[in-house]
Amino acid sequence: MSPLEELLKTVERLRRDCPWDRKQTHESLIKYLLEETYELVDAIQLKDDAKMKEELGDLLLQVVFHAQIASERKAFDIWEVIEDLNRKLIARHPHVFGDASAEEVLKNWEENKLKERESVMDGVPRSMPALMRSQKLQDRASLVGFDFENIQQVWDKLQEELEELRQAIQNNDRKNMEHELGDVLTAVVELARFLKLDAETALQKANDRFENRFRYMERRAQQMGKDLKSMTLQEMDLLWLEAKEMDHKEEP
Structure with missing residues (x-):
């Protein structure tokens, strides 16, 4: 039995014998799917291979779990998911699996996608950030x-x-x-x-800068024997400027 088949058996048993797993639905699992995705993104950005491997496993569990629930509903199973994915990859890469050139594929990619949609807006998830x-x-x-x-x-x-x-x-x-x-x-x-x-990346980096600078302010205030709550806005502004200076010194 392959590791994937063993995983499928494990999830099937969890759905049968674990009260928590048994009561889950596609909808109830959405928050976990999002959490695992963001945790994987963090691991990738940190270049932490061990964490990335762990988070890929957690994300795979979500895929298998949803496929198991769908199988119980007689909708589809994990093997159909894999077959559809494989078929899609082959169809979208005729320069690899057929006679088309890479240039032809790139030229026709969006044009072919447009033909598949009723609107150019189709396929953009409402749940995206x-x-x-x-x-x-x-x-x-x-x-x-x-x-x-x-x-x-x-x-x-x-x-x-x-x-x-x-x-x-x-x-x-x-x-x-x-x-x-x-x-x-x-x-x-x-x-x-x-x-x-990329606007999302730019804002994420700005969020990181804000968090790092604020943490610096907290540390400096503690070193001064003070608490940020007890400091004036002017005093905090000075610490913020210090934090910005530290950022610039650390930049390559």
Whole structure:
């Protein structure tokens, strides 16, 4: 029996004999699927092979678990999942499994995908992180020419949306504030696209910088025998500037 077959038997038994596993559904497992995915991403970014191996196993468990539940519903099983995946990989790589050239494949890839969809927006998951989804939707729209022509138009759009947000704030219009803030963020993603940057990655790196700088502030305050809560905003600002300086010194 292969390791995969042993795993399938284990999951099948868990579904039969474990009260917690037995009551799980596709819907109840979503949060675990997301958690395991993010934990794998962290391991990859940390270049931690041991952790990556562990997290790949945890993610594989989610795939097998969902396939087991689907099998119990007589919908499909793990072998059908594998067969469909293999068939898709072969069909999408005619330059490897057929006579097409790599250039032909790249040229026709998006064109063929468009033919499979009723809308260019099809296939962009609503559950994606909002920033990532925004960039993906904008990329899709650009495939049919719905896009800005130059970066100046993007700057102008961003300034327009910022002004509309400022007006909503001045009018204390809570509903419109949310609307206009969303438009500002969308315009920022457009800017990222024109700069050929990934908005989600840029924000993740900014989050890391913020966390590292704040942790530095906490350590420095402790070294000074103080607590951040007891410090003035001006004192904390000085520590923040110190943290930024430390960041710049550590940059290559």
